[in-house]
Structure formats: structure tokens, C-alpha cells
Amino acid sequence: MIVNTNRRLTLLFVGVLLVVGAIESPVAQAASLPGVMSGTTVARAIMKYFGKEGAEEATEYLARQGGREIAERVGAAAVREGGQEAAEQVSRLAGKYGPEALAALDNAPELAPLLAALDELPESQVRAALARLSAGTAGRELAQTVSRVGASALRSELKHPGVGGMLARTLGDDGAELATKLTGDQAIAVGRHADDLAALPSAPRQGVLALLRNDTERMVAFMGRFAADNPGKTLFTAATTTIILAESERILGGDEIVFDADGNPIVVSKAGIAGRTMKAGGEALAHVSVNYLQPLLLTAIAFVVTFATLFMLLKLWHAHQREKLLIEGMLREPETIEGSVVEKKAE
Structure with missing residues (x-):
């Protein structure tokens, strides 16, 4: 009985602390009443996540680790960008996934696109996505990419952690789509050339991406051979890309690009079958x-x-x-x- 009474008192203390903090904090003073109420709702969801047995841990997070301020900030952003529906989604995520969900949402420059992308993912992938999004600067870059590209950026990052999101960030929707079709080694190989591909004009870039989509294995193999035979050389320049697109059958069939005495790329044939x-x-x-x-x-x-x-x-x-x-x-x-x-x- 004494233990239960102490737990109730602890929970009551946390609730009072949240209400008083919401009134006194600068964030709450600047926010509208719905934003304040949403922040309190999010904080309650965090307490629900920890449960009765974790009341002390919840108090530690909310009162001493900045959790209260994060809850207020995320709750206010949810109301501002998506209204009550977004605020309820934030509360559901906080109640199910705890502080990691708040950290991920607080890391996002825009909350509404991120909530929409998370809503598109299968439930089995949401926790992993929140973990990636909460990872400091890398998570913030991923959230920015999600705001621009959508849920496909999250799917590509989940399939190829550290590479899929980069392909989506560098090549946009095309990079996100391509990443989901590549193996791990292929994604790494393409990722090495992502910046050079992004620098190409739209038409040749789309031509190269079409080769990667339609004949992935042979195209990635060619990229690997070129890198091994020409260390330090850039593959996707305007000149080499023109040759690749014009002689794609020969190149994908095994012929190679070499450079003449003046540094111009040319295609050379390998020996025939005999x-x-x-x-x-x-x-x-x-x-x-x-x-x-x-x-x-x-x-x-x-x-x-x-x-x-x-x-x-x-x-x-x-x-x-x-x-x-x-x-x-x-x-x-x-x-x-x-x-x-x-x-x-x-x-």
C-alpha cells in the first residue's frame, strides 16, 4: 500500500510539474493554448510509455533531461503544421516508441511531411525509421530528404543504412527508387558516383539512371572495372557519359573506356570469343x-x-x-x- 501510494504521489508530482512548466516556459508562453495542451498530452503519452513501473524514469526524462521542453516543442509544431490530427499522431508515436520518437520528430525541420512518411511505412519499420531519424546530424539530413522526397527516402535508407538516404538526397526520387532495387554492394558502388551523376544535365543523367535500372548488374560491373582501371579518374563527365550512352551495348558487353594521349575517352574492343x-x-x-x-x-x-x-x-x-x-x-x-x-x- 505504501509503495502504491508513493507511486501515485510521484505521478501526481510529475503531472503538476508538467502543468507548471508549461505555464512558465518561454515556449509555452509563445504558443497558443492548443499547443500547450498538445505538449501536455505528449508528455502524458511519454509517461504512459514508461508505465507505472517506470514512473521514476519518466520523471528523470521529463524533468531533468529536457523531455518536457521537447514534448512542448513537438506538440506545438504538430498543432501548427497539421492541427489536432497531427498532434494525436505525435501522441500515439510517443506513447508507443517513447523518447526516441520525440527525438526523431524534434530533429525534423518540418514535422508534417515526416509524419505523413511515417504513416506510409509498415508498422514493423517505424521503430527502425525513428532510430535513423533521431541520429543527430545524419538524422536531420534524412528528415530534410524525407520532406523533399517522401517516404521512399525512408524506405531506401532502411534497406541500405547510411547509403540509401544519401542516394535519395543526392539524386532525389530517382535515387530513392533505384536504391530499393540495388543490393548492398551495388548501392555502395553507385553511391561512389552519386555526386558526379547529380552534376550531369538532366537528359544524360536520366540516360545513365535508365541503364542502372534496366541492366543493373552489367552497368555496376562496368563502373567497378572503370574505377579499378582508372584510379582517380571521374567516370561520369560530360565526355565519358556521352560515350557511355552512345556505345552502351558495347560497354555493357565488356568493351572498355580508356583515355588517349590527350586525355579524351575512347572505347576499345576486347578480343572476340575465339x-x-x-x-x-x-x-x-x-x-x-x-x-x-x-x-x-x-x-x-x-x-x-x-x-x-x-x-x-x-x-x-x-x-x-x-x-x-x-x-x-x-x-x-x-x-x-x-x-x-x-x-x-x-x-
């Missing part, structure tokens, strides 16, 4: 030669050299032994002096 087959066969033979035949050959050469060296050493040793025996025989050969045989003594 040439590619011969090249592949040559590469296979080279691989076998380098990895298998050469080590065997070197081993055989080492064996032959070692054997020949040992053979020569053996021959020299035998020759030395024969010479030694001959010398010893000569030293032992007897001499005849005046008809007498005298053995020769070794000196």
Missing part, C-alpha cells in the same frame, strides 16, 4: 606453368646439378687415389747398383 578463349587457355597454361611445371623443373635442375657435382667429386677422388698409388709405387721400385739390388728408401 580470342577470349585463347586468352583464357593461355592464362590457364601460364597458371599451370608458374605453379606446377616451374617448381618441378627447378627441382629437376637442382637434382641434376647435385648429381653432376657429386659425380665430378667422385671422379676427382678416384684420380687422386690412382695418382697417389703410382707415386707410392715409384718410390718403392728397387734400384741396381753395380750388380746389387738395393731398395730405394723413401726420403
Whole structure:
């Protein structure tokens, strides 16, 4: 009983604190009465989110962590931009997702477009979207993109965190739509060229985006090859883009863009099917030669050299032994002096 009484007193204290704060705060003084009431409603929704067991945590957030001011600010913006309906949506989000929802909504320069975009998302994606939107400067940039592009920016960011929103921000609706069709690696590859694509005039930019939409795998593969073969070079300049669009079949078929002595881009053809087959066969033979035949050959050469060296050493040793025996025989050969045989003594 004592515990329950203390909880009721705590909740009552928080409610009084909210009302007094709403009257005294500069934000509330500048706002209309509906805005003040909405801020209080949002604060109550936050308390509902924490529940009776979290009354102390709710008090901490609202009274000491700036939660009350955020609730007032978001509530007033909701009433101002979308009326009572928007205020009720804010309260629902706050009651279901708590402080993270308020942080996300407070991070948005415009509340109405963001609320509309969140309303378009499946419920299973709303929490993740709020988490992305509440992430400081990155969340604010995403909210700005959502205000301009709509819910597709949120969907693209949720599919490719950190990349999808950037594509939507840089390339608008086209970037958001494209991001939802790309794999993670493809989105990263396209993202590296997003600023260059955005700088192109509308017609060539749309041409490149059409290639990316209609033949994604081969186009992204070409972009990767170009980046690997031409480090530091910009792919989507006016000159290279003109060639890409004019020779798209050749380029997507495997031909490459290189630069002549004057730095002008040109398309060069690769070998035909037979040439590619011969090249592949040559590469296979080279691989076998380098990895298998050469080590065997070197081993055989080492064996032959070692054997020949040992053979020569053996021959020299035998020759030395024969010479030694001959010398010893000569030293032992007897001499005849005046008809007498005298053995020769070794000196």
C-alpha cells in the first residue's frame, strides 16, 4: 500500500510539474493554448510509455533531461503544421516508441511531411525509421530528404543504412527508387558516383539512371572495372557519359573506356570469343606453368646439378687415389747398383 501510494504521489508530482512548466516556459508562453495542451498530452503519452513501473524514469526524462521542453516543442509544431490530427499522431508515436520518437520528430525541420512518411511505412519499420531519424546530424539530413522526397527516402535508407538516404538526397526520387532495387554492394558502388551523376544535365543523367535500372548488374560491373582501371579518374563527365550512352551495348558487353594521349575517352574492343578463349587457355597454361611445371623443373635442375657435382667429386677422388698409388709405387721400385739390388728408401 505504501509503495502504491508513493507511486501515485510521484505521478501526481510529475503531472503538476508538467502543468507548471508549461505555464512558465518561454515556449509555452509563445504558443497558443492548443499547443500547450498538445505538449501536455505528449508528455502524458511519454509517461504512459514508461508505465507505472517506470514512473521514476519518466520523471528523470521529463524533468531533468529536457523531455518536457521537447514534448512542448513537438506538440506545438504538430498543432501548427497539421492541427489536432497531427498532434494525436505525435501522441500515439510517443506513447508507443517513447523518447526516441520525440527525438526523431524534434530533429525534423518540418514535422508534417515526416509524419505523413511515417504513416506510409509498415508498422514493423517505424521503430527502425525513428532510430535513423533521431541520429543527430545524419538524422536531420534524412528528415530534410524525407520532406523533399517522401517516404521512399525512408524506405531506401532502411534497406541500405547510411547509403540509401544519401542516394535519395543526392539524386532525389530517382535515387530513392533505384536504391530499393540495388543490393548492398551495388548501392555502395553507385553511391561512389552519386555526386558526379547529380552534376550531369538532366537528359544524360536520366540516360545513365535508365541503364542502372534496366541492366543493373552489367552497368555496376562496368563502373567497378572503370574505377579499378582508372584510379582517380571521374567516370561520369560530360565526355565519358556521352560515350557511355552512345556505345552502351558495347560497354555493357565488356568493351572498355580508356583515355588517349590527350586525355579524351575512347572505347576499345576486347578480343572476340575465339580470342577470349585463347586468352583464357593461355592464362590457364601460364597458371599451370608458374605453379606446377616451374617448381618441378627447378627441382629437376637442382637434382641434376647435385648429381653432376657429386659425380665430378667422385671422379676427382678416384684420380687422386690412382695418382697417389703410382707415386707410392715409384718410390718403392728397387734400384741396381753395380750388380746389387738395393731398395730405394723413401726420403
